[in-house]
Amino acid sequence: MSSFVVALDVGGTSMKGGLVGRSGEIILTDRRVTPRDKGPAVVVEAIRSFIDELAVTGGGTPAGVGLAVPGLVTADAALYSANIGWRDVPAADFVPLNVPVMLGHDVRTGGLAESVLGAGRELSDFLFLPIGTGIAGAVILKGEPYGGTAGWGGEIGHIPVFPNGETCACGQIGCLETYASASAVGRRYSARVAATPATSGTPTSLATPASSATPASVASPAPLAVPVTAEQVAALTASGDPVAREVWDDAVEALSLALATYTLLLDPSAIVLGGGLAEAGRLLSDPLAERLQSRLTFREAPPLRPAVLGVRAGMLGAALLGWRAAGVPDAGATWPLDVLKSPRVA
Ligand SMILES: [Zn+2]
Structure with missing residues (x-):
């Protein structure tokens, strides 16, 4: 061979x-x-x-x-x-x-x-959840990914979390992916900035680097055309930007709802977070772990682990x-x- x-x-x-x-x-x-x-x-x-x-x-x-x-x-x-x-x-x-x-x-x-090789090496049952442009999960049962009857298994990104919420690209209402994918976080921040009257003085202008101490000028127009990445929203959240914080909180809330459902249904030994959004590290995993635990009254939440x-x-x-x-x-x-x-x- x-x-x-x-x-x-x-x-x-x-x-x-x-x-x-x-x-x-x-x-x-x-x-x-x-x-x-x-x-x-x-x-x-x-x-x-x-x-x-x-x-x-x-x-x-x-x-x-x-x-x-x-x-x-x-x-x-x-x-x-x-x-x-x-x-x-x-x-x-x-x-x-x-x-x-x-x-x-x-x-x-x-x-x-x-x-077999990474964060789940010692685990039998877990959820692998890469959060990127979209959100899909790999349901791992007894060490092997489970795809369901027709191959749709693991489409956790299209679990409805906010039934009266925004329409997802898939046509359903309030899908997890609409709030918590990396692209959704960037898109939702941009939309909020665009909807905010420039006279309010907030939010922090993206034209100003987050590390700069220069306050946003009230004379500057809102940077509507600037594409915003989840990484930028994470940095703004960490620096205390209120709009970014709101968008980040929505993502955490949506994830905690979906993961509470997953946990109650399948009792995983861990949830392995990957993809672009997980690169925010504890900015994501700390509030998510807390929110997930607060939803589960009679059992411990599974630990969140970074993908490796x-x-x-x-x-x-x-x-x-x-x-x-x-x-x-x-x-x-x-x-x-x-x-x-x-x-x-x-
Ligand atoms: Zn959807």
């Missing part, structure tokens, strides 16, 4: 690839743009040639290929992705002939990596799938954590 697998994490904007050896050694990582604007057939072809390139670099035919892809997916086919636009693409279409391949849902594959694999989670999970496809079902169990640290995934 070949000594490496090709692992690919296919996102809407980029594809992170790697060659991973039998003992978990990361031989190489690379990335390519996902040519989503050129249509699904071009994306499939781009994945295929990226896999080919990686295999050639590795010196031959890989033992297996693992692919993490968005949307509805089984181990054998990418069924549907609104993001990329494909329907019913068989796994074999992504790889050269005769190389065993296994597909996985992007978030669940990241959850598998956190389960970061942007590498999907690619590493795909490597585990690649080894499983190659007939090594327990791949990862004995991988030393230090081999996962270098080289860094681009």
Whole structure:
């Protein structure tokens, strides 16, 4: 058997690839743009040639290929992705002939990596919750991600938390994602700033760096056109900006409602927070832990843990799938954590 697998994490904007050896050694990582604007057939072809390139670099035919892809997916086919636009693409279409391949849902594959190699290494049942542009979760049961009957399992971002709230992009009302995704936090802050009369003197102008001691000038117009990131809102929250604090509190409130529901339903041993919003660290986890506990009267809230694999989670999970496809079902169990640290995934 070949000594490496090709692992690919296919996102809407980029594809992170790697060659991973039998003992978990990361031989190489690379990335390519996902040519989503050129249509699904071009994306499939781009994945295929990226896999080919990686295999050639590795010196031959890989033992297996693992692919993490968005949307509805089984181990054998990418069924549907609104993001990329494909329907019913068989796994074999992504790889050269005769190389065993296994597909996985992007978030669940990241959850598998956190389960086998990361923050959930010692845990059996937990929720992996990356909070980024959107919010999806990987429900981990007995160490394995659970996708439900049709593959919709884990769509915690579309749990309604505020039934009279804002309309979500999905069409439902008051979804968690509408309040607590990283993009929602930025968008909601911008909307509040735009709606605030300039004469009120608040909020703090984003044109002024948060670290600056210069007070916002009342003569300055509100910076309506400035795109705001969740990172900026986090910094403003930490510095005491009242509007940012309100938006941040809404996100924490929404998360605490969804996580209380999850906790009562599945009794996880931990909730593993990842993605862009989790980079705020204790600014997020401290109030969230407190709010979550305050909602649960008769039981302890599960601990919140930071994810440890970061942007590498999907690619590493795909490597585990690649080894499983190659007939090594327990791949990862004995991988030393230090081999996962270098080289860094681009
Ligand atoms: Zn929704």
